[in-house]
Amino acid sequence: LSVLPIAYFRKEAAFHTEEDFNSKVRTACQEQRTGTVGRFKISKVIVVGDLAVGKTCLINRFCKDAFDKNYKATIGVDFEMERFEVLGIPFSLQLWDTAGQERFKCIASTYYRGAQVVIIAFDVNDVASLGHVRQWLEDALKENDPTAVQLFLVGTKKDLSSPAQYSQIEQDAIKIAQEISAEYWAVSSLTGENVNEFFFRVASVAFETNVLAELEKSGSRQIGGVVRINSTSNNVHASSKKKQPNCCQ
Numbered sequence: 001l002s003v004l005p006i007a008y009f010r011k012e013a014a015f016h017t018e019e020d021f022n023s024k025v026r027t028a029c030q031e032q033r034t035g036t037v038g039r040f041k042i043s044k045v046i047v048v049g050d051l052a053v054g055k056t057c058l059i060n061r062f063c064k065d066a067f068d069k070n071y072k073a074t075i076g077v078d079f080e081m082e083r084f085e086v087l088g089i090p091f092s093l094q095l096w097d098t099a100g101q102e103r104f105k106c107i108a109s110t111y112y113r114g115a116q117v118v119i120i121a122f123d124v125n126d127v128a129s130l131g132h133v134r135q136w137l138e139d140a141l142k143e144n145d146p147t148a149v150q151l152f153l154v155g156t157k158k159d160l161s162s163p164a165q166y167s168q169i170e171q172d173a174i175k176i177a178q179e180i181s182a183e184y185w186a187v188s189s190l191t192g193e194n195v196n197e198f199f200f201r202v203a204s205v206a207f208e209t210n211v212l213a214e215l216e217k218s219g220s221r222q223i224g225g226v227v228r229i230n231s232t233s234n235n236v237h238a239s240s241k242k243k244q245p246n247c248c249q
């Protein structure tokens, strides 16, 4: 799946409104200076939200181009891998579909950790599911570094709402998206409306962020063309300090 720069859905609640990839990112990709991105890097994406809002259907529409009208609750978690190519660089997303049902939530939440992207889904025909967005966010951020996570708020089942009903809930959804710094989208897994666009946007935003982080890392390491391996080994050391005290000293 080759990813072209995909536009935001609503200007009022978008990460950025540039029409193309960041120029630093484009140059780095041209010169194949993307570090671990493209070789080892897999970004973890979790999809959370109330039961039956359509999380599983959303992932299945994108990954399998399939739709099931029968509801089968997700028990715990499921995951799908999706490979993309962005600016000629291979890039993978691991899409974690989690359970919305209360009784399976505690299993599911153990898989929230390490997410780069959090997608909070609500049903555009169910105001209560939008009301629960903050709770889902809180739960997801308990397991993650809030400053490192990119958030998407996605309204599902757009096919079931009339334009008038839809525009009413969209106003509220955009307000919440702004408050929680999420990018807002609305999709239908039944018709497929905006589903590919949405995931391509997720992939391009995640990719850009990863490449920029790589550039920052290599920028701070390189001094006058000399690669200082110290700074990374310090990090490794810091995180494994407890187990291996003084191993390199």
Ligand SMILES: Nc1nc2c(ncn2[C@@H]2O[C@H](COP(=O)(O)OP(=O)(O)OP(=O)(O)O)[C@@H](O)[C@H]2O)c(=O)[nH]1
Binding pocket: 049, 050, 051, 052, 053, 054, 055, 056, 057, 058, 068, 069, 070, 071, 072, 073, 074, 075, 098, 099, 100, 101, 156, 157, 158, 159, 160, 187, 188, 189, 190, 191
């Ligand atoms: N009309 C319509 N129905 C949908 C859409 N997406 C999902 N549904 C239906 O909504 C029900 C729930 O969908 P799921 O995807 O299983 O919901 P979920 O969020 O994964 O639910 P849990 O796994 O219990 O958390 C199913 O009957 C789907 O067919 C949509 O875009 N349009």
Ligand SMILES: [Mg+2]
Binding pocket: 055, 056, 057, 072, 073, 074, 097, 098, 099, 100
């Ligand atoms: Mg499900």
